[in-house]
Amino acid sequence: MSQTEQEFKNIIAHCKEYGFVFPSSEIYDGLSAVYDYGQTGVALKNNLKSYWWKSMVQLHENVVGIDSSIFMHPKTWKASGHIDGFNDPMIDNKDSKKRYRADVLIEEFIGKIEAKINKEVTKAAKRFGDTFDKEQFLATNPRALDNQKKIADINARMKAGLDGDLALLKTLIEDLEIACPVSGSKNWTDVKQFNLMYSTQMNATSGEGDDALYLRPETAQGIFVNYLNVQKTGRMKIPFGIAQIGKAFRNEIVARQFIIRMKEFEQMELQFFVRPGTEMEVFNYWKKNRLDWHKNLGINPEKYRYHDHVKLAHYANAAVDIEYKYPFGFKEVEGIHSRTDFDLKAHQEHSGKKLQYFDPELNESYVPYVVETSIGVDRLFLLVMSEALQQETLESGDSRVVLRLNPAIAPYKLAVLPLLKKDGLPEKAREIYNDLKFDFECYYEEKDAIGKRYRRQDAIGTPYCITIDHDSLEDNQVTIRDRDTMEQKRVPISALSTLLHEKTDMSGLLKRLG
RNA sequence: GCGGGAGUAGCUCAGCUGGUAGAGCGACAGCCUUCCAAGCUGUAGGUCGCGAGUUCGAACCUCGUCUCCCGCUCCA
Numbered sequence: 001m002s003q004t005e006q007e008f009k010n011i012i013a014h015c016k017e018y019g020f021v022f023p024s025s026e027i028y029d030g031l032s033a034v035y036d037y038g039q040t041g042v043a044l045k046n047n048l049k050s051y052w053w054k055s056m057v058q059l060h061e062n063v064v065g066i067d068s069s070i071f072m073h074p075k076t077w078k079a080s081g082h083i084d085g086f087n088d089p090m091i092d093n094k095d096s097k098k099r100y101r102a103d104v105l106i107e108e109f110i111g112k113i114e115a116k117i118n119k120e121v122t123k124a125a126k127r128f129g130d131t132f133d134k135e136q137f138l139a140t141n142p143r144a145l146d147n148q149k150k151i152a153d154i155n156a157r158m159k160a161g162l163d164g165d166l167a168l169l170k171t172l173i174e175d176l177e178i179a180c181p182v183s184g185s186k187n188w189t190d191v192k193q194f195n196l197m198y199s200t201q202m203n204a205t206s207g208e209g210d211d212a213l214y215l216r217p218e219t220a221q222g223i224f225v226n227y228l229n230v231q232k233t234g235r236m237k238i239p240f241g242i243a244q245i246g247k248a249f250r251n252e253i254v255a256r257q258f259i260i261r262m263k264e265f266e267q268m269e270l271q272f273f274v275r276p277g278t279e280m281e282v283f284n285y286w287k288k289n290r291l292d293w294h295k296n297l298g299i300n301p302e303k304y305r306y307h308d309h310v311k312l313a314h315y316a317n318a319a320v321d322i323e324y325k326y327p328f329g330f331k332e333v334e335g336i337h338s339r340t341d342f343d344l345k346a347h348q349e350h351s352g353k354k355l356q357y358f359d360p361e362l363n364e365s366y367v368p369y370v371v372e373t374s375i376g377v378d379r380l381f382l383l384v385m386s387e388a389l390q391q392e393t394l395e396s397g398d399s400r401v402v403l404r405l406n407p408a409i410a411p412y413k414l415a416v417l418p419l420l421k422k423d424g425l426p427e428k429a430r431e432i433y434n435d436l437k438f439d440f441e442c443y444y445e446e447k448d449a450i451g452k453r454y455r456r457q458d459a460i461g462t463p464y465c466i467t468i469d470h471d472s473l474e475d476n477q478v479t480i481r482d483r484d485t486m487e488q489k490r491v492p493i494s495a496l497s498t499l500l501h502e503k504t505d506m507s508g509l510l511k512r513l514g
Numbered sequence: 515g516c517g518g519g520a521g522u523a524g525c526u527c528a529g530c531u532g533g534u535a536g537a538g539c540g541a542c543a544g545c546c547u548u549c550c551a552a553g554c555u556g557u558a559g560g561u562c563g564c565g566a567g568u569u570c571g572a573a574c575c576u577c578g579u580c581u582c583c584c585g586c587u588c589c590a
Binding site: 013257260268398 | 540590
């Protein structure tokens with residue numbers, strides 16, 4: 001096993017052992033590509049979400065948040081293109097074990113016939129010279145006519161297949177004698193429909209038909225359909241943004257690599273509405289802003305890179321990914337897309353409702369352009385764990401495992417530890433705990449030797465431990481121990497609150513964003 | 515879905531050519547301890563993934579099945 005594989009396994013093991021992430025329904029052997037967050041995991045995750053939400057909504061006066069439903073009107077997904085784009089008929093070649101989209105195979109075949117026709121046209125054009133009339137040639141040449149008829153036939157049959165009967169697609173592929181580009185064989189499996197969206201139904205009594213509902217495959221559409229509601233009720237002026245954090249569901253054919261690709265996952269998305277023509281400027285703003293946000297967490301900047309999309313999705317005119325170097329290589333953690341007016345226009349058409357904005361400066365109405373930033377919470381979580389989890393060797397020769405989380409996102413801000421479990425130390429410690437718990441996530445622990453307790457806190461990333469000893473009873477001071485340096489110093493109990501606020505508050509992290 | 519690997523205590527694993535389960539760490543309770551995984555005593559926890567078969571007898575052999583991990587498409 002390579003070192004990076006080992007590193008990755010360590011992270012997964014650590015996540016489970018210290019209550020960050022568990023396989024879903026583990027007592028039933030787990031559920032593939034579904035995970036649960038445990039007691040420490042949920043705290044870290046909530047803090048990450050809070051960091052994002054505050055940096056978006058609280059720090060931008062022209063950004064507001066919403067929380068839309070997972071269920072949406074079925075037409076939403078028709079408009080967004082997910083019905084067409086997320087339902088693929090797939091076919092496997094039994095020899096090469098490769099999987100193809102059946103419609104793509106057939107379209108490639110059609111492409112070949114079209115190439116033949118074009119060849120004929122070029123040949124004829126050469127022969128006839130200037131007098132050549134392409135339209136007339138196509139309408140009269142027997143071979144060209146024959147090929148055009150073939151294409152029409154294939155298209156008709158493919159449409160019939162795509163509209164319902166998948167067996168027709170297989171027959172078509174067999175009739176056309178399409179071979180696998182890899183193995184060259186014509187040994188195909190049956191065509192199967194892969195629905196990347198999970199479906200359920202609206203009514204308790206029926207199972208199909210017009211009642212079909214989908215679990216949203218992205219949170220973005222919930223923002224688009226609410227764009228006018230928010231704009232009007234919030235009296236928002238372009239440019240403005242709507243932020244949302246929520247679950248999304250995708251039935252990935254291959255979903256793996258721990259929480260990198262899950263069937264149920266969480267997204268944090270901002271859709272930013274702008275005047276057409278200004279989108280690139282805004283795109284570049286968010287491109288920089290988002291990477292700065294990541295770096296501000298204290299993540300090694302060298303582990304980040306941008307990945308500009310060359311091939312753009314149908315809805316985008318610019319796209320960039322922020323990638324992080326996970327133990328198994330660079331992977332996308334966040335995407336920034338300039339989506340043009342694709343989504344709003346589509347919803348306008350499908351709903352029949354105008355989704356325009358009247359721009360008082362221009363004195364005209366238009367459908368705004370959208371710049372989106374979309375980050376996977378779970379990927380961010382794994383990123384942070386990968387970055388923070390460190391094993392270090394101490395001067396004494398011992399090793400310790402320490403989770404160097406930024407204090408603002410750590411599950412616990414401090415642990416309150418009586419040095420001994422007697423002589424009134426626990427009572428004094430409880431007193432301090434009960435005082436601080438209103439402002440900070442505190443962990444109280446009196447079992448085992450103090451060193452052991454320190455290490456346990458290191459493993460879950462608690463930035464500070466305070467220890468109450470006999471002197472504390474007299475002088476009202478405690479020892480505060482720093483997770484990263486392991487240094488200790490004596491501070492008055494009365495000074496703890498101020499010190500901890502300063503070191504662990506989210507506002508400190510946000511202020512550094514500027 | 516296909517190919518490859520693997521399922522034994524909370525974790526890491528041992529368990530020989532079949533004789534009804536062990537270690538280390540961890541957990542819990544107690545004792546002792548004045549600051550970095552110390553020591554001592556005790557306790558809990560496993561129908562060996564599940565189901566059949568072979569056998570006097572299966573963690574081990576055979577078949578089936580489930581799940582996880584790694585590769586093949588796409589993406590947050």
